């Protein structure tokens with residue numbers, strides 16, 4: 001059975017354009033794969049991931065038998081996020097652009113899943129990602145037009161981060177120009193929806 005993990009990162013709950021596009025893709029995917037198990041993780045609106053501060057990172061690097069109860073809880077939370085990711089064959093990420101970057105809660109999520117020995121390891125040849133064999137679809141929603149230009153540092157950041165953890169099969173689907181004009185929004189969404197239809201075919 002295929003397990004699909006949908007990660008929503010919009011601050012606008014289910015109204016977020018990235019979440020709505022991710023939903024449409026997941027519906028098409030499930031129509032093609034009726035036995036698929038879908039797990040939804042909302043990192044920004046429903047269950048915002050806390051920022052990684054010194055205390056939380058301190059819990060990660062404290063030996064298991066020396067952790068306080070609070071530190072155990074922090075590590076258990078991170079472990080649960082990682083287990084959810086490890087169990088997924090397909091990952092669908094709704095990716096809003098906020099102030100040229102990823103939502104800060106998504107960055108916080110990334111900070112909780114990048115753990116040496118769990119999702120990557122250091123070797124003499126450099127870091128090696130441990131989350132291999134997964135397919136990732138990213139639904140990127142933007143007010144402006146950036147894809148393919150030097151201003152789109154978001155795409156390379158997300159791609160590099162996923163590669164660091166071993167996820168190299170990553171496809172970006174863009175809905176851009178959503179804030180420029182009603183016509184531009186319509187065209188941007190139509191392009192993304194056409195991509196979803198292509199992927200579902």
Ligand SMILES: Cc1cc2nc3c(=O)[nH]c(=O)nc-3n(C[C@H](O)[C@H](O)[C@H](O)COP(=O)(O)O)c2cc1C
Nearest residue numbers: 010016017018019096097098099100141142143144
């Ligand atoms: C706080 C905030 C910052 C934004 N910054 C940018 C930006 O830097 N570039 C851009 O193209 N659009 C920007 N936008 C527009 C969003 O990318 C657009 O509304 C998109 O639909 C967000 O995804 P969502 O609807 O899934 O939340 C911003 C929107 C918000 C609310």
